[in-house]
Amino acid sequence: MKNLLTFSHPILMSGLLGLYGYTAYLGMRSRRIQKPGDEPKNRGKSAISHHKIGSVWLALMVFGAILGLTVTYINNRKLLISPHLWVGLGIILLISIGAALVPFMQQRDSQWARQTHVIVNMLVLLLFAFEVLSGVAIVQQILSFKG
Numbered sequence: 644m645k646n647l648l649t650f651s652h653p654i655l656m657s658g659l660l661g662l663y664g665y666t667a668y669l670g671m672r673s674r675r676i677q678k679p680g681d682e683p684k685n686r687g688k689s690a691i692s693h694h695k696i697g698s699v700w701l702a703l704m705v706f707g708a709i710l711g712l713t714v715t716y717i718n719n720r721k722l723l724i725s726p727h728l729w730v731g732l733g734i735i736l737l738i739s740i741g742a743a744l745v746p747f748m749q750q751r752d753s754q755w756a757r758q759t760h761v762i763v764n765m766l767v768l769l770l771f772a773f774e775v776l777s778g779v780a781i782v783q784q785i786l787s788f789k790g
Contacts, residue, residue, distance in 0.1 A: 726773075
C-alpha cells in the first residue's frame with residue numbers, strides 16, 4: 644500500500660499533463676471557431692468542453708499538489724523544501740489566476756483577459772515541463788533508495 648501511495652502523486656500528475664494538453668487544444672480550437680462579437684452561447688462545443696475540463700483540471704491539480712505534500716510528509720516526516728515544491732506551488736497560484744480571469748473573458752471587449760489567460764497558461768506549461776523533469780529525478784531517487 645505504501646508503494647501505491649508513494650507513486651500516486653507522479654501517476655496523477657502524469658495524467659494531468661495529458662489532460663492539460665487536451666484542454667489547451669480545446670481552448671485553441673474554440674478560438675479558431677469563434678467569430679468576433681459572438682455571444683458566449685454561440686462559442687461552440689470546444690469552448691464549453693474547454694471550460695468544463697479546465698475546471699476539473701484545476702480541482703485535480705490542487706488535489707495533486709496536496710497529495711504530493713501529504714505523501715512527502717508521510718514518507719519523510721517532514722516536507723522537503725526544493726525547487727520542485729516551489730515551482731509546484733507557483734503553478735497552483737498561476738492556474739488560480741488563469742481561472743479567475745474566466746468571468747472577465749466572458750465580457751465583451753475582454754481581449755486583455757483572454758491574452759493574459761493564454762500567457763499565464765503558457766507559463767504553466769513551461770513550469771509543468773520543469774516539474775516533469777525534476778519529478779522524474781525524484782522518482783529515480785526513490786527507486787534507487789528502495790532498491
